Amino acid sequence: MKQLAESIIKDAYDSGASDIHITFEKTGGSVRKRVRGKMAAVRMLETDMLKRLINYLKFIAELDINEHKIPQSGRTSFYIGKLLCNIRVSTLPLTIMKEIVVIRLLNNSAEKTSTELFYNQSDYDFLLEYMKLSQGLILFTGPTGSGKSTVMYRLAAETAAEQTRQIISIEDPVEFDIDHVVQAEINDKANLSYGPLIRGVLRCDPDIVLFGEIRDKIIAEELLKTSLSGHLVISTFHSKSALSTLTRLKDYGLFKEEMTESISLIVNQRLIHAEQGSFIVYEYIDAEMIALHLNGDHPNYKTIGDKLSDMHKEGGLTDEEFEYYNRTFQ
Template sequence: MQELIERRCSKLLKDAVDSATTDIHIKPDKTTYTVSFRSFQSLRQVAQIPFELGDRMIAYFKYLSLLDMSEKRKPQTGSFQFPIEVHQYYFRISTLPSVLARESIVIRVMPESTARSIHELAAFRDSARLLEKLAESRQGLILLTGPTGCGKSTTLYSLLKHCNERLNRNIITLEDPVERKNDAILQIQVNERAGLSYATGLKAILRHDPDIIMIGEIRDTDTAQIAVRAALTGHLVFSTIHARHSVGSLYRLHDLGVSHEEMTQTLIAVAAQRIVPVYPEIGEDKAVHKALYEILHGERLEEALLSAKRQVPYALPESLSFAGQYREGVKIGAIEPAETSAKDYLV
């Protein structure tokens, strides 16, 4: 039976990797577990499995992640490494108890171990060049935002790769968990059980003479304040924040206790992103998925900050917005048209 469980789990992980899945969902229903894959922000059901088999598969994934296999009443998080064909992949697991007395789990498929160049990720070269230029700033705060599964962390790792290769600076990351290991930089993993939170970890990092700090996510007031303080004291800080668009990130920061003056002094840029199907060469018939970036910086950022302070809506020029870039890409044949409108596609 155990050999069967291991084969089923291995096949599930391989199927996820082969289909460019970002998250595997195993959720209990009334009579079975439903297995779904999230790919490029879309969730699709791929299988239903009996409770007995699902319970054993969940237990096996918890075993791989060094989680407490007997604990089913509390949420747990962990990560594990697993070989698929000739490559090693990293996976992050999150468990939640449900009212059905069974656990729901989500397994995040980590990106490949080697970070790709921002030019490989971006749909348009101008966006890639601008992000690289912004990443070479001496100090300040650069934020990535967008929905789950849109590739924010992948972009951050790409920018860190650029900084590490082009700049002679001390780079330290604080992540929950570390999504891609890089021996060239110092990476720290949040461990709440050991008392290492984002807030306590950032305080310790500031005493370690960093030039560049990457924070996995600004998720609370303490983390936001320490990130701002780091940016104010001569460090370049990268992080992600949850907001639908670049302008929305300013309001999210305000909700987390960051003042207008602090944003004005620290923010270098806010880049929201979405994944779209792009033709590598105009005229090709097979699309690959790449990132559109809506980048708020310079005068546009100043205008948006002033509008936010006055509580007046601010809209980016059409050419810089997601919808404008999308329409232009479709017009020149670089982006595959969606069945829905550009506005619906990029929400």
């Protein structure tokens, strides 16, 4: 079973895939991979083989192989030859004794330098400058698979490499091992809520607090408080645009005054797959633009649509690619 799992995972890495989907079908099971944003078939498996593969993946990710009724998620790292595989395994129950598995390849962009992640290499340097702030909240937003975590962890890793500031992360689960960063993993079994955990982190004298993802009102409130107490906080959030991030935070019941005081930068990004390669493109609003919007004015900034138009004019996107992404990102 190890050989089958490694064969599927190595094939995914070799083809530049971001995810592997292992699902039940009427006549057995299917393995598919997501490459450049689109699904592609890999192979079919007999039902018995599929169940054994799922159990093996749950085992290496330190999940409960006897639990089939609730979703689980875990991470593991291992080598296939010289290839370092860093994966997150997530399960979703379907019926009794049946579940699907999705594997996220966490280091599939490891060979790219930080600036090579972006179409305009200066885009990374701009974000890196914001890591020099002594306090505030930086949010990386966008849909699943847009590279939010990749960018956030690259920035954290480069900042940590200087060894001049204490960085502590709170993650569920830990996705990337970063040198010189204290990484705390949320323990659901200990029933530890986010509030006490964040307050515990603050007692450990951090300069920068990295929080994996804002998922609810409680987390949002705690992170805003943390950013107002003299710490730089960076996190991710799901939203359609930079401005809609503020709308969603207001829906959580956050006051515009505390958002104006705390949020330093909101980045909303997408991952573009073009003939020239795959790139992250983003729009952003800074503290001044955030204040304008929250006070009823309309800030003037370059949207992702504007960035796509610039790429098209410069030859970075073909006519077909531009039309596709312009339509998709509406």
